[in-house]
Amino acid sequence: MAKHAVLSSGAKLWRSLACAKSELRLDLTLACGQSFRWRETAEGHWTGVMGGRVWTLTQTDDTLWYYLYTNQDNQSRGDKKLGDGVSLRDNNNRAERRSKGAQRMDEEEPQAVGQQDRELEAELMLRDFFQLHVKLDDLYRQWGAADPHFRKIADIFTGVRILRQDPTECLFSFICTSNNHISRIQGMVERLCQALGAPLCQLDQTTYYDFPTLSALADSSVEACLRDLGFGYRARFLQQSAKQILDTHGLQWLEGLRRVSYLEARDALRTLPGVGTKVADCVCLMCLDKPDAVPVDTHVWQIAQRDYKYAAEKGQKSLTEKVHRNIGDFFRKLWGPYAGWAHSVLFCADLKKFQSLKEMACFNQPKKEEEEEEKSRKTKIKRETDGHGINMKSENQKKAKMGVKEERTL
């Protein structure tokens, strides 16, 4: 049985490209709640599906390493549980992918030429997925120059990039995020792919699946299926959104939103059931090439108030359309055209699972600053625990709030 690749035991089978850790940190970028299907399968090794293929990625100081598995099991593509219609529609999806330049590796070509092409194509896919043409070092410098609070975070949380995800996967994953936290979303998306996606390959005990096609998601049996899998009210949103896209727009519509303005794309997405302002902003930012989209939830609202003394809407009790707009505009004015990228750095820094990084940084402080740092560390932890001056009534509530925060998604 095939195993998950590990760099130390077969480096010659891996390929690499130059990439400093200041430009990309796999651990932060792949686990900060923008995508939900990458898993750390060995220390520092991340395995997931991208462009219909299974990859393992790892990095050393100045190098990004990648291992691309062959889809040995892909003869069963399209023969999943929904019956005849699906395999036909799966071919549509392959055509869709081909138009994105992501699927040519599956086609037969003369071996020598094909091999080279495949390698080049894989590298291009990876560069595209991580948007490596965007120079993160420069952006961090710009954000830091404009924003002292960002400077404090940036030294620890380097290399946090926005991925350029597949629009279908991104949209339908984010429809799952409402009232939800990262670990549960991960489980849901995994079950979604198992139930409705084509199997790609098996490594150790894990079978990897492609993300379901629009057609598979639109099938009328899907709502009941997903309810059984614990999707709750989101089951209907997923099926209805898929059906609405296919019925009224067509297969290419989502990807076409990459070529329209941010506001036009956002409004278009908001016509779909289960897609409000926040989910639309996530999709715009994470797969539709809208780097100025800033997804605002109550968490981001809290960051704005706590770290930026944002007070314009203090009387507001809920996240109205106006608050969304104003906070988005506030951060766009502060950070500029890649505000959404900067936002993800702060969001990542606030996740419970990455708090140890802050503590390590404090631990490593030069000695003369230790005392001062300890003092500010205590205040910082307090703020992370009980928000920004809101007096919690009990320790239980305090913990409950932390629990939500630590798992909150974008």
Add this chain to the structure above:
DNA sequence: TACGAACCTCA
């Protein structure tokens, strides 16, 4: 523009 209802899980 803003509020309450509905949605679901967890404590």
Add this chain to the structure above:
DNA sequence: GAGGTTCGT
């Protein structure tokens, strides 16, 4: 019952 997002009024 709290928690956050979407939807309907």
